Amino acid sequence: MQIIETIAGMRAWRKAAGRVAFVPTMGNLHEGHLSLVREAKRRGDAVVVSIFVNRLQFGQGEDFGAYPRTFAEDCAKLKAEGVAVVFHPNEAELYPRIRQDFNVEPPHIQNELCGAFRPGHFRGVATVVSKLFNIVQPDVACFGKKDYQQLFVIRAMVDDLNIPVEIVPVDTGRADDGLALSSRNGYLSAEERAEAPRLYRNLSTIRAALEAGRSDYADLEAAARADLEGAGWQVDYVEVRDAATLEVAHAGAHRLVVLAAARLGRTRLIDNVEVTR
Amino acid sequence: MQIIETIAGMRAWRKAAGRVAFVPTMGNLHEGHLSLVREAKRRGDAVVVSIFVNRLQFGQGEDFGAYPRTFAEDCAKLKAEGVAVVFHPNEAELYPRIRQDFNVEPPHIQNELCGAFRPGHFRGVATVVSKLFNIVQPDVACFGKKDYQQLFVIRAMVDDLNIPVEIVPVDTGRADDGLALSSRNGYLSAEERAEAPRLYRNLSTIRAALEAGRSDYADLEAAARADLEGAGWQVDYVEVRDAATLEVAHAGAHRLVVLAAARLGRTRLIDNVEVTR
Structure with a gap:
């Protein structure tokens, strides 16, 4: 090499x-x-x-x-x-x-x-x-x-x-508990590391709801934000977007991506999941 | 081909x-x-x-x-x-x-x-x-x-x-009378075409002055502008610049370029000459 x-x-x-x-x-x-x-x-x-x-x-x-x-x-x-x-x-x-x-x-x-x-x-x-x-x-x-x-x-x-x-x-590599692999994970304390998979769990919850046919994106986004903030995160955004254009998705869209960025202590984590329905 | x-x-x-x-x-x-x-x-x-x-x-x-x-x-x-x-x-x-x-x-x-x-x-x-x-x-x-x-x-x-x-x-191709070759020369009337070499003549005059050691760039620029405007041109700019950086030249600069753009009727012509001294 x-x-x-x-x-x-x-x-x-x-x-x-x-x-x-x-x-x-x-x-x-x-x-x-x-x-x-x-x-x-x-x-x-x-x-x-x-x-x-x-x-x-x-x-x-x-x-x-x-x-x-x-x-x-x-x-x-x-x-x-x-x-x-x-x-x-x-x-x-x-x-x-x-x-x-x-x-x-x-x-x-x-x-x-x-x-x-x-x-x-x-x-x-x-x-x-x-x-x-x-x-x-x-x-x-x-x-x-x-x-x-x-x-x-x-x-x-x-x-x-x-x-x-x-x-x-x-595809995104993940730890066994779902946390997306990232160099910035190294900034997390042991306590923060235990909390960090909440981000992916919330994205997975939204994915399941979208796959079940829900299109009330704002409600889904707000629920995830509330869950994260309740656990001490500072949320930059949780958004459902059109996977092809990254624009705001219309209600019937078939290919979506749910993206989020949030800070746990001083560490900013991002993650996303794709949805086809 | x-x-x-x-x-x-x-x-x-x-x-x-x-x-x-x-x-x-x-x-x-x-x-x-x-x-x-x-x-x-x-x-x-x-x-x-x-x-x-x-x-x-x-x-x-x-x-x-x-x-x-x-x-x-x-x-x-x-x-x-x-x-x-x-x-x-x-x-x-x-x-x-x-x-x-x-x-x-x-x-x-x-x-x-x-x-x-x-x-x-x-x-x-x-x-x-x-x-x-x-x-x-x-x-x-x-x-x-x-x-x-x-x-x-x-x-x-x-x-x-x-x-x-x-x-x-x-290097710039030129007609026998000095006019820089340009597709836009085709816009010129016969009368304008006869007048057009004035642009290059003014640049050549400035070049000769710079080669003779003058560094009063603003005076040289103003004289060229006055000559062109006196002959009915609308002058966008005549400027002496540093050839290496295209920034405004300092008084002792050795490698210069004199650039001009001016309109004759509806046709905008540009030209320039390099100077090493």
Whole structure:
């Protein structure tokens, strides 16, 4: 397994590599990331994983500084999975002028759901993913459904800007009690970790109600919010949306997604479930 | 010479093509474009020329509808130059949802010089060039210095977004009397055409003064503006700028560019000259 730190080195490797499958990450890898890597292995001759904590997608007061960095452990896991290349640029390699001058600007969806609470987040995601795609030039790239809105933005960007990369969505990895795997779970105290599966339980309750035919989305959202707030969570949003467009769903919609973000102590958790009915 | 109208067709051709040199155009080709094509031939195994009048870079009230479309004549010229492929998408191929949702947003320079008079123009240029690069996937692309600010924006974009395309600038083609070649010259009446070289004469006068050591840029700009206005032009700007950054030049600068845009009747002409001293 090679570790490549420069853009020029990455491009030189790329030329001889055949069909490349790419998994962009911010490191601190858990089983959810490894399921992306395994999907990538099925899709390409060689797998490239990038590890880069992207300052551009963190807002003021967010956890950029505290975000867990575990490069040695990450590399051991990726080597065991048979990854060909870890692309690990430093900030000066990706942002040599410190400020990013040109940005890929997503449409209004960037200001909804998580975007309403993280201004500029999806611009930062779209821009860094564009840069990484231009550097790695993969044939295919895998993204987790856990970051559902991110997956939506990336797919729309690739389509709208004619980026020649196939985007493969991968199901969310979960702990036995249902909690979605996330690097931010490491911030939770033991007590918070025991409480954390309540988020997924509420999403599952809404999914069951939707599958049973209910379309009173606002009532379902309010009940979940009340349950979480009653247990001490601060809820950013719980929303039923159209799975194809991420717009507010109409009453008869067949393909839905229920998305939520809520804070437990100082840790912000997100999750979602898809519903077909 | 092949004419390809679809994105899928363009990508399929690209895979077997070796080193590709690309010249994006809006058609109505003149000798200036053909000098770009000749430079491209020196740079690649195969030359792709795109012809697409890009609605996204025209403002309200600009000449999108009137812009000259001469596809058959353009193809005859390109065939004679030995071009391999003309990429000629229709609007639905490039903008299937009519609106472009994701845009490549340039930094503040997009609002200066021509950008101050054409809001959104450079966003439209950056976005369509990104799309065309993603479709054609050239190794190298040629742009004329006549659109100096456009060339600057494209070079900065490629650098900042790590786009794997080498940008080659090509000198401005000129008529015997100095007028920069432009599709928009076709809008001029015989009388206006006789008057039009005044723009380049004024730029040349400023160049001579700068080469002689003058750094009173505002005086030089004002004199050119007065000369043009005295001859019936409406002047958008005449500006001495730093050639490397396009920022306002400091007094001792060694590499300068003098840029101007002015309207003669209903026709807006632009031109520029570089100065090294």
